[in-house]
Amino acid sequence: MRRRDLLTLAGATLAGPALLKSAPAAAAPAVPPGYRMTWFDAKAPGVTGRVGSRDITASGDGSFWFCGQRNGTLNRLDPRTGAIHDVKLGEGSAPHGVIMGPDGGAWVTDGGQNAIVRVDPRDHRVQVWKLPERFPNGNLNTGVFDQQGTYWFTGQNGSYGRFKPASERLDVWEAPRGRGPYGITRTPQGGIWYVSLAGNHLAQIEDLDSARVRIVEPPTPNQGARRVWTDSLGRLWISEWNSGNVSMHDPRDGSWRAWRLPGERPRAYSVWVDPADKVWLTDFPANAIVRFDPVDESFLAFPSDRPGANVRQMDGIAGEAWGGESGTDRIVRIEYGL
Known part of the structure; x- marks a missing residue:
């Protein structure tokens, strides 16, 4: 395999509101020190x-x-x-x-x-x-393995399912509120949770044998919960596409918190929590990856050097x-x- 050309940027200072402005196509964005x-x-x-x-x-x-x-x-x-x-x-x-x-x-x-x-x-x-014939267009989205090695997945057209590799058994169910199941995650405690973009909710597969689902309502209506990721404590971090928030639900006490991404019209697409429990998101209108620190509640953005990165x-x-x-x-x- 031949070596590919790489573009690397490092070390420049980027601060303040300019963090979330898209860089011109011909200009390389500045990168904060340490990144x-x-x-x-x-x-x-x-x-x-x-x-x-x-x-x-x-x-x-x-x-x-x-x-x-x-x-x-x-x-x-x-x-x-x-x-x-x-x-x-x-x-x-x-x-x-x-x-x-x-x-x-x-x-x-x-x-x-x-x-x-x-x-x-x-x-x-x-x-x-x-998928079974009765789910001819699942619009499959995201998967995760539980602690027993079963693969759970979502279908945006209104389904969720599981696959057991040992027996190759595939089961699919209609989602309790129809269209929308999108991101899915497993907590350190073994819980399987997914979010519904069209359904605007969080859901727990609370019984992994029966696949029974429990709906949890976020405090922000019509938020467009798109992706979900757990941190080391089992708290659930959710990227909200419609509201532009990153929200956090703690299943231990049922609490919720939400923070709006900087900028005029943020739209949080994905969320990933790193091993140090810092939260990374993507914001399409800002053309940027955004890092959120839950400790000091600060945002830091990394714009792409090309428009329309998505x-x-x-x-x-x-x-x-x-x-x-x-x-x-x-x-x-x-x-x-x-």
Whole structure:
């Protein structure tokens, strides 16, 4: 694999309200001290059309998997060289979310194939499990594994489900309030929670055997809860697309708090909580990744150096936050604590 060209920015000071203004296309944004931004081309050798780089996850060996929603691929990026290997998932594929399973495989929610897909990390063999016929267009979104190794997933057209790899049993249910199930997470205590974008609520799968769902109402009406991620304490951090808030629900006492992202019209798309419990979000109108510190309630933004970045679901490892710029066909890394 050939070495790819990388663009890296580091060290300049960025402060105050200017944090959330989009950088001009020809100008590189300033980067706060202690941080470094690097962009990687998301196209494998020979790829000429759009990739649609979106949800991303760490593989555990230093590489990163990311979905190519536009060209039906799962891609493996080696950050040391910028080299990318793409895996074609099947006819009509449009992968949305990817996570690592306890078996080491990359597990994908594929809206185009209406299926759960697994890619083997060694030989890149692709396995596909289609949803039942009564759910012909689930619009599959995001998945997570519970502590027993069962894979739970959401379908934005009004469903949620689970897949048991050992028996290859796939169950799907209608969501209690119809359309909207989107982001999903597992807390350190083992709870499985999802949010509904169209349904404007948080939901707990409170019984993993029966798959019974309990609805939890956020305090902000019509907030557009899009993604959810747990912190080390089991608190649930939610990106609210309609309200522009990041909210936090603590299941231990039922409390809620919310903070509006800076700027005139923020729209919080994704949320990821790093190992130090700092909260990372993406804001489409600001064309930026935003870091929120719950301790001092401060925001810090990292604009893209190109317009229309549209960073989808983030993920990362200690010291590194990662995201897919779906609008520019690039992957962005923010190193922190430098």
